[in-house]
Amino acid sequence: MEKEITIYDIAKILGLSPATVSRALNDHPAINSKTKILINEKAIEMGYQSNTFASNLRRRRTNTLGVIVPRLNSNFMSAVLAGMEEEANISGYNLLISQSLESAKKEISNAKTMFNSRVDGLLASVAYDTDTFDHFESFIKKGIPVLFFDRIIDHPKCSGVVIDNVLAGFTATSHLIEKGCKRIMHVTGNLKRNVYSGRLKGYQDALLQNNLTASNELLMITDLSQEAGKYVAQKIDEMEIRPDGIFISNDICAVSCMKALKEKGYNIPDDIAVVGFNNDPVSQVIEPNLTTVYYPGQEMGKVAIRTIVNHLKGIQSIDVSDKIVLPSELIIRKSSLKEID
């Protein structure tokens, strides 16, 4: 335990004022360059470390961005975070990260913590069951930018970085139709969330456009977990008229479903073609390899940080460009390539 070295200590030793030391360390133009060198050398010699908190208090900013995600341990989310960290680091920002564990209550509590920590900006991907916007309102009121990503809230004051989920769902479904599927099932998550409702919309649009009817029996709302995948397979097995194609909103669930279907003796893709979502590593390991929608996680993280940092620097206001839409892409693999005769 050693005492902290402050600018006062440096000032005293050099016979200067703390103000001069502070300015020298911040490379203020009014300070003589020789003095700057002198002070900087002394600072290093004495092992001076700036106290971020005193600085934050006075400057009224923290160089810290808050990030709230549903879960840290998903392949997609960790890619987003990796991108965010990389970009934030470049811009000199720190990341305060927390997870809501898909609970709106915890999300609200985390938002409050972030607020009290005086983050300069907030990035959020909302939980399954988030209904309200109030916990973000306090940020807006104070002029702290809030930017959503992936799972966004439909609220006029907030912008977000997303992919075109409707288009992605449309493309995925159209692909199945093209490959000869007539009875396509869709497995997705909580429809409160844009990502799932959007993909459903795309799925429905594609069916309509091809004169196929979307029946309730062919739509399953699940939590998209591994278990859900097995459950879906079970349900399919029990159906009287089975689907000949499935579009599942998440690779983990899709792969688990495929495994279960294979065990039950179904041939993929000939009996049932499958399309997933995310381009998770498992999609390239399952056999047949899973056709899926590539989802640019790392890029999304980078763009989100870049956008909010530019806003903070005053380079580009967020509110102008409301939604930033990143491209997604259907990656066609064998799980959807039926032998069409």
Place this chain on the structure above:
Amino acid sequence: MEKEITIYDIAKILGLSPATVSRALNDHPAINSKTKILINEKAIEMGYQSNTFASNLRRRRTNTLGVIVPRLNSNFMSAVLAGMEEEANISGYNLLISQSLESAKKEISNAKTMFNSRVDGLLASVAYDTDTFDHFESFIKKGIPVLFFDRIIDHPKCSGVVIDNVLAGFTATSHLIEKGCKRIMHVTGNLKRNVYSGRLKGYQDALLQNNLTASNELLMITDLSQEAGKYVAQKIDEMEIRPDGIFISNDICAVSCMKALKEKGYNIPDDIAVVGFNNDPVSQVIEPNLTTVYYPGQEMGKVAIRTIVNHLKGIQSIDVSDKIVLPSELIIRKSSLKEID
């Protein structure tokens, strides 16, 4: 943009002193309970939000823990982080997370940032090429606890949360031997890191104990990436005397190697048995399913946070229990089950 509400505002309105307001909000025993209620109600009514920085500055602590990891986007690391966040959240700590991207230089820079941010404690898993300990020394000097996890540094002043890599390597290799392998290859990462050198040691011990010789030809040091897996398969294919078993220190690499071997026509496990490490989701998707070492990521994160928080609370000093060793477990699947006659 609204003005901040401070304890001074509350004090003025209620005709009390800021000191009393501060104490009331912190539930100080000397304050009359009626006064507390009054102040708390007023605080809520006025929308008061505590300024963490002022508080931190005065209290000389931040309730923030720094975390430095090699990469955020690996399945294992995101599990660790998920566990950390969950546990930290419970204990009222925030997490400042950064990644070194396997670069010692960036790790040093990140450590400096953490130091200036006055984190109350530091958790670190070091980069591939970290050689020095200096960047952690400054924390120790100031009495800030540093706890390593998974990839630790061999330094008397620092403790860590780990698994028994030697034992895990020994168990994995012994299993292959038991299944009839006579010529076992080992693919691992940079031997500077305990995780890899430990597993290698266990591998060598197992060979020795069974009178098998460890030849240099059968040891490959790689970065354990997907590409490395393909490369390993290529090398094996080119060998005159091929191995009949491989122990690979990472599932991602192992799976990629298996895929490549299968494409080249090798039968797994009969031609070559494979054991991986991590119990990554892909290990349960590849066919045959990959025998691997389960590695308790989430638990490791939780334990690390719990340990450092207990230390900070003065409940249990870290230095006493030097290394916390979590159990790992060999999960046997089909990739290593040769048909023994």
Place this chain on the structure above:
DNA sequence: ATTTGCATTGCAACCGATTGCATTAATTTT
């Protein structure tokens, strides 16, 4: 009636860096 003790509350210094304004010294202009 005086003293003692306890419960509350307030005063004022602090944490450490930042910054508007003033001051001093050095240099240039008139």
Place this chain on the structure above:
DNA sequence: AAAATTAATGCAATCGGTTGCAATGCAAAT
């Protein structure tokens, strides 16, 4: 040589809570 600039530095207030010590008031003890 005096005045006006310019350059460099210092003064002191500020950010908003926290906390050791003092002060006040009131009830209980002597």
